Amino acid sequence: MELDSKIYIAGHRGLVGSAIKRKLEEKGYWNLVYRTSQELDLTRREEVDEFFQKEKPDYVFLAAARVGGIIANNEFPADFIRDNLMIQTNVIDASHQFGVKKLLFLGSTCVYPKYAPQPMREESLLTGLLEPTNEPYAIAKIAGIKMCEAYNKQYGTDFISVMPTNLYGPYDNYDLHSSHVLPALIRKFHEAKVKGDEAVVVWGTGEPRREFLYSEDLADALLFLMNNYKSSELINIGTGKDMPISMLAEKVKETVGYNGKIVFDTKKPDGTPRKLVDVSRLRSMGWKAPTSLSEGLALAYNWFLENEADATLMANKRRGI
Template identity: 60%
Template sequence: MNKHARIYVAGHRGLVGSALVRCLQRQGYTRVLTRTREELDLTDQLAVARFFESERPEIVLDAAAKVGGIRANNIYPAEFIRDNLLIQTHLIDSAYLSGVRKFVFLGSSCIYPKLAQQPLKEDYLLTGPLEPTNQWYALAKIAGIKQCQAYRRQYGFDAISLMPTNLYGPGDNFSLENSHVLPALIRKFYEAKVAGAESVTVWGTGTPRREFLHVDDLADAVVFLMETYSDEEIVNVGVGEDLSIRELAELIRETVGFEGDLVFDPRQPDGTPRKLLDVSRLHGLGWRARIPLKQGLEETYGWFLSHMDKVRE
């Protein structure tokens, strides 16, 4: 692929978007386009159309989305489905109309049914009810997948859809109010350590199992598939291994150096019992994750400590 192609990374300030920019630059791509939310409101159809008309990107990596954990999804369901539908619809349509050569849509592993057989194969999409706590976000992402497939079938638009597992890494959201479990636990253990607390309480029973992929690994996979893959079938992007929330909490406690107790609150929701991606399709295409979880946690905690002034509330 031409290293001088104009590549627009939507959502470049987020966890995934910032990793994509780093990866593209590291691999020698010289014309990476970005816009802040203040510069371009992706929920504004006319503004998005004007951007594509003026900048004429050749490739689009769609990492723009409204994201959050269980609590945020429960409190703001209308915003999660509305904003994500608007963002992805405007990006896909304007990209097609302006002649974009390749569009990469990033979904989420939450698109799969709550009680689907594990590990989750791409074929399990739409075979059962979704997890209620994040169904609004999941439905929007499913709509994005189907829009990409529809534009490919009707217009020959080269749009691919990738489904990442749970992500973490530098630039994550460490808010205790609306972040995901891994960064929230890093912050919880850090604050408990600083305060000299006797224990840290974790939501749920600690039994659900989750898979975690370092965001730099995801970015590498996205660029690899951008260069090599062209099909309407979705592709899972993950590690292919999982661990329980209890095991994750213990690993983070060790990483942070907190010596107090670990307490679980079963009154709070667990979410999906298990969410492990089947990554055999990805492996068959020639890509595998490289960053072990322990190493990734140490790097992420180091980033957290050195960016305390930028960590979101």
């Protein structure tokens, strides 16, 4: 990408999209275009076509999606599969129709089978059953991956698909009803600290293992791949390290400065036993995540403290409060 290339960031206000925007600006890219969901509804094809015809972006980062944790995925499976299929289809096809030079599609490691060999290699896709709690979302993401692959084959496009591991960072979703595990823990321990609660309840046994990548590191990897990767084969992005949820809870507790107990509610679902990605393909290209989990947690908690009111407002809007 040239510094004056017109770059469209779909989902620029979210965890990933906002990190991409900051990273591009930091590197000197200035011709950026984006719209809020109120200004452009990506589930409506006519609006998407009108936008692409008017703006004619050279490059597209497709970071817009309906996302959420176990609770949200369990309660709104139709919303997750419908909205994500519509967003992906509209943006990917418009990118082809209106001559986008390159598109980067954000997938998720939930596309891999529930019991995929660990660490999960890119070749594990479609080799087994998915985790039931987020199957509709995962199927939508798999469709996006295959759509990019099919367009490359049939039309000669340059659409790449990346599979980031669990993410956290500025502008994360801190709604306890719909957030992922790490931001949910930050909010739970913070509120327990403020209220003086004796214990914090964490869903599940604490045994599942998860890998976490700071969102600013992901943005750096995405820019690197947009400039250096050309293939229909998906590529994992992560740290190559994971830990049990019980250890993560202890780390968040320490970061927040909470002195109470941690209680695991074993009646709640655990989800996939382990989700660690094989990052050898990306590392062979020369990229490695620079931020440690301890450093990232401190940065994420400081952002939450500085933006707690906004984080609460965003969470309430998601729930229609």
